[in-house]
Structure formats: structure tokens, C-alpha cells
Amino acid sequence: MRLSAAGASVVVAVVLLLAACGSDGGSTPDPDASSGTVSSPAPSSPTPTSPADLARRDAVAAYVGMWKADAQAGRTADWQAPSLSRYASGEALQVLTGGLYADHANGLVSRGEPINRPEVTSVEPPDTPKTVMISDCSDSRNWVRYKADGSAFTDTPGGFHRIMAEVRIHTDGLWRVTQFGVGAAGSC
Template identity: 30%
Template sequence: MLAAYEGMWRELAVAVRKPAAGGTRIEDYASGEALATVRRDVRTMREAGTRANGRLGHEPKVTKMDPGASPPTATVRDCVDLKDWETTREGTPVPLPSGQPMRYRTTAQAEQWDDGRWRVITYTQHGEQTC
């Protein structure tokens, strides 16, 4: 399950470097609301003329599993670390929004589909919650 979550983040990092979701495998890891969130974030960056580079730190943990659900589900809690991540516009660094902590919480819900693979279906950034 964590492989799907980490795959979503890996492909998101590729998308925001361009910024474009095309040419990524994001749909292999995210679906539904999570996929819509990723696409919206990438579109917002493209429209703003910004790109992101570097490495995002993560500390994902599965906090709940329900293998008996139909489909099986899982919840992930993560601490995203922006220390080695930078957003730029035309090569110039863009500061983080005021009040944005360098480390913040995220939560995600995932489902295991009939093909046996997990996909993240919801993803929420809690930028106001430090970790």
C-alpha cells in the first residue's frame, strides 16, 4: 500500500518539474479525488509559471487497514518535509506562503482494486499542521 502512496508522490514530483502531468505514470498510483487534486495542483503551477525542484521528505505510516472492506482500504498519515524543495518562477525562487511550515501533515485514503494494486483515492494536505 505504501508503494502506491510513494509512487504517487514520485510521479507528482516529476509532474511539477515540467509542470505537466502528461508523461508521468500518476494514474498507476492515484485515482478519483487524489488524481483530481494532483492535476489541479500541476495546472495551478503551470498557469502561475512556476516549477518545483528538489526532494520532498516523507515519513508515511499506515494508520488503519481494513482488508475486509470491499474493496480493501487503508489510511496513511505522512509528514512532508519541504527543506530540500524549492519552487521557482523563471529560475527565481518563490517563497513559501506566509505561515507555511517546512514540515506539515498529510493524510491519504487508498483502495486495493481487483487487479491487486493499491491506488490513492483521496489526498489531503494539512499545511497548517506541523509535524
């Protein structure tokens, strides 16, 4: 998996924090986050009609978009990729950019991308959603790091990782992942 051992320790701690927190999570949306250009998948269910349904759809799109943007940025270890701040803010953005910066500093890039299976676990408040919690069993077996010169790098084997994420709506009307935690390989 592309996350470094130190990064994995941080995100495991965040998983525990998210599990202990309510849907508020104490996170403050970043109103100054900029927009990127990575596209999000189209909804696969019937057209949502309620505010909670719309929030579910948009939060899942932001969550999946974040991982796609991270995988794309990882191809060159571009910790400054503008698409990252389109889908993530706060602690989530710090974890992503920190991991990419570490890879850049160590001459590493990634190939592939994770396969995500996000499920919404809560929408709060239901009438005017501000926060959506997501649980995922992500498959990182085909998302690995290599040395930038193309030579082999012994990476931590990928696997199925439980991910808990908080996605919040921001003042610009966009949903962004604000916190996430990744469990160890085999956690789901």
C-alpha cells in the same frame, strides 16, 4: 511547499473529511486508471505473509510513489504525466493534476521532493484488504517552486505537514491513493 494556497485549502478540507470518515471513506476506485513507470521503493521489513501485511506494503509503496511521481512531474509542471495515474486516482489525482496545471499556467516548476514517513493506521477488512489508511509527517522544506525561466519565486515556506491518505486496491490489482489531505506547515 509546491501545493498552492488554494490547493492547500482543498487538501486541509480533505484531511478533515478523512479524519471524520471510517476506512471506507465513500471513495470508489477508478478501474480505468492507466499504468505509469515510476518505480516504488522495496519493502524494508521482513517478507509480508498475511493479506493485511501485503496490503500495508503495497499501499505504502503506492503512497510514496505518488509523491515521487508528483515531484518528478513538477519539474516541468506536467499535469498530464502518466506516472501520476499509476499511483493516484479519483480526488487525489484531481488535486495533483490541478496543482500541476495551475503551476504550468503560472509559469512555475518545482525542485526537490518531499521526505515522507508514512505509517499505516488501518487495513480494512483485514482478511481481504480493500482500503488502507496512512498517516504521514511529510517534510517539504526542500520541495519548492521556482519560475520556469529560473528566476526566484517567493513560495510558501515548507515544513512538516500531517498528511492523511486513503489508499484502495483497484480492479487491475494495483493500489492507488484515492484521497489525501495535507495539514499546514507545523501540523506535525
